[in-house]
Amino acid sequence: MHGAGEDYIETIYILQKRMGYVRSVDVARELGFSRASVSRAVGYMRDMGLLNMQEGGYLELTEAGQKEAEAVYDRHITLTAFLMATSRVDADTAEKDACRIEHIISPLTLEGIKRFAEDHRDLYEGIALPAEYHTR
Amino acid sequence: MHGAGEDYIETIYILQKRMGYVRSVDVARELGFSRASVSRAVGYMRDMGLLNMQEGGYLELTEAGQKEAEAVYDRHITLTAFLMATSRVDADTAEKDACRIEHIISPLTLEGIKRFAEDHRDLYEGIALPAEYHTR
DNA sequence: CCAATGGCTTAGCCTACGCTAACTGAATGG
């Protein structure tokens, strides 16, 4: 699973939560990619056992896919809050940066960041995470 | 200038400081790439006016290249220290993460991180930045 | 003096991941 693939999985996860269903075209619109690009990516993810396509083109994450998505999403939130708390940037900027960093950060550093959050609750006071996360 | 290009420029800058000269082959060894890949990249960078090749294959950053390199290197150091101070990871881990993040972080967030460093000197106490920076 | 070594370059391949164009099939509406 590489950066781009993680973006797809995460987007499917988020759209599922937001709308209750996800089709390829929804992912395409959300990410600003062509339907063709998404179609191919979905094929790859199906081959990797991360999702299935149901009747009517509805995408459903498998157990593995769900797990993967949650892991990425967790990094996403952790990093967004971390950047807002330390760098004091707005939610939108924090999210865009988090969205790129989440694919490349080492597990060790992320772990440290979570520890930092616990040890410095005061810095996190009053930061308002966006109610809804976008994906790019 | 994209991620890979920035890595090349930064490596040339660092090797110049470390050894007093840089040739393509030195860059290749440092980054673990083939000489051919570096040769092509050097060609691109020359075309972009970032460096010149002297007699004997010695690479010299132009004014523009130097400026670019310093900007990347500055991000590199800022991020390494930031990760060590917050996440409390070792210098090596911090650097590897910094090296990937430095290419994708937004100017705004970086600015905030610098402000954070000034406002939280205590967190930076006693962290030992590596005397020498590697580039991957 | 000739062969080996070291360094740069070119040619051509491969993968990842975007794209457009064009086809298919299902649903919808004048």
Added chain:
DNA sequence: CCATTCAGTTAGCGTAGGCTAAGCCATTGG
């Protein structure tokens, strides 16, 4: 009922940025 629209797919293209193979040239040493 036929035309449009919408969704998914396939085919083929382009760029970025790795790679190996192989050629060229200068230096060096038996």
